Amino acid sequence: MTSSSAAARKNLSKIACNRLQKELVEWQVNPPTGFKHKVTDNLQRWVIEVSGAPGTLYANETYQLQVDFPENYPMEAPQVIFLHPAPLHPHIYSNGHICLDILYDSWSPAMTVSSICISILSMLSSSTVKQRPEDNDRYVKNCRNGRSPRRQGGGSMMIKYSN
Amino acid sequence: MSNNSTSQSKDGFDASGFTYGVAFILGLIFLLATIAFACFRIRRIRIPNIFNIVAGVPPSSQSHQTLEHHVDIRIDTSYENYPKMPYSDEVKNKNSVVGGCTICLGDYKESEMLRVLPGCGHAFHQPCVDPWLMLHSTCPICRKSLPTQAP
Numbered sequence: 241m242t243s244s245s246a247a248a249r250k251n252l253s254k255i256a257c258n259r260l261q262k263e264l265v266e267w268q269v270n271p272p273t274g275f276k277h278k279v280t281d282n283l284q285r286w287v288i289e290v291s292g293a294p295g296t297l298y299a300n301e302t303y304q305l306q307v308d309f310p311e312n313y314p315m316e317a318p319q320v321i322f323l324h325p326a327p328l329h330p331h332i333y334s335n336g337h338i339c340l341d342i343l344y345d346s347w348s349p350a351m352t353v354s355s356i357c358i359s360i361l362s363m364l365s366s367s368t369v370k371q372r373p374e375d376n377d378r379y380v381k382n383c384r385n386g387r388s389p390r391r392q393g394g395g396s397m398m399i400k401y402s403n
Numbered sequence: 404m405s406n407n408s409t410s411q412s413k414d415g416f417d418a419s420g421f422t423y424g425v426a427f428i429l430g431l432i433f434l435l436a437t438i439a440f441a442c443f444r445i446r447r448i449r450i451p452n453i454f455n456i457v458a459g460v461p462p463s464s465q466s467h468q469t470l471e472h473h474v475d476i477r478i479d480t481s482y483e484n485y486p487k488m489p490y491s492d493e494v495k496n497k498n499s500v501v502g503g504c505t506i507c508l509g510d511y512k513e514s515e516m517l518r519v520l521p522g523c524g525h526a527f528h529q530p531c532v533d534p535w536l537m538l539h540s541t542c543p544i545c546r547k548s549l550p551t552q553a554p
Binding site for chain 1: 505506507508509531532534535541543544546
């Protein structure tokens with residue numbers, strides 16, 4: 241697991257660094273509602289605190305999102321997972337992996353960390369039941385290497401939030 | 404016969420033990436050499452071109468090189484024919500060019516080359532959007548499908 245995650249984490253390109261610095265500045269000026277990002281030296285990994293929206297199943301609950309940026313961001317989507325404990329949701333596995341199409345096939349370079357956060361909060365808020373995906377146990381068991389749902393073939397229940 | 408064997412076991416014990424020992428060691432060396440050779444062959448199969456590694460070519464680009472024949476349908480160069488124009492006061496007034504480039508999040512500066520996508524008219528810095536269009540035929544902003552080369 242450590243070797244595969246280390247191999248996946250190549251240094252950010254210059255384009256990716258410039259873009260992330262701009263996103264960071266924009267985030268500090270105008271953070272999305274319900275999210276807090278504690279700025280660190282590590283531009284490649286952001287840990288963001290999510291607060292459940294009031295009036296939803298996740299009100300008064302906070303969770304942590306970990307966002308890892310690939311070398312050639314924004315041409316490729318960042319890897320976004322919930323840190324333990326992940327919210328109980330039909331599209332969030334107990335290991336924190338999120339089934340959301342914009343994180344995989346529907347990614348576009350015009351999206352930002354902010355827009356991803358808003359999509360994730362919207363996914364949480366629209367949930368009517370607090371439960372794990374049906375195939376959670378099988379998925380998590382087959383997923384020891386910490387890879388994304390797309391590579392694991394878990395896209396069958398992928399939720400569509402792209403416009 | 405029995406006489407012969409007893410005499411050998413008496414004074415030829417060392418010699419036959421020595422022979423067995425030599426045969427055993429030779430066998431062992433042969434076995435180790437075979438294993439080492441097999442390991443070497445397997446490693447060479449896994450790492451197809453050691454010169455790429457020496458030259459610092461990343462494995463991903465190696466696989467692209469080998470896959471290129473199969474995936475060249477996806478790499479479409481029709482985006483090269485999409486309109487492009489330098490940023491100027493005249494371009495500034497177009498609605499689609501308001502703001503900046505949504506890929507690098509930078510503002511447009513005078514004389515920077517923009518790529519305007521056909522259909523939706525969304526504009527980006529040319530060097531920002533071209534790498535995307537090389538592999539995708541959708542607008543990054545509105546996801547509208549873009550014209551591609553006829554197969």
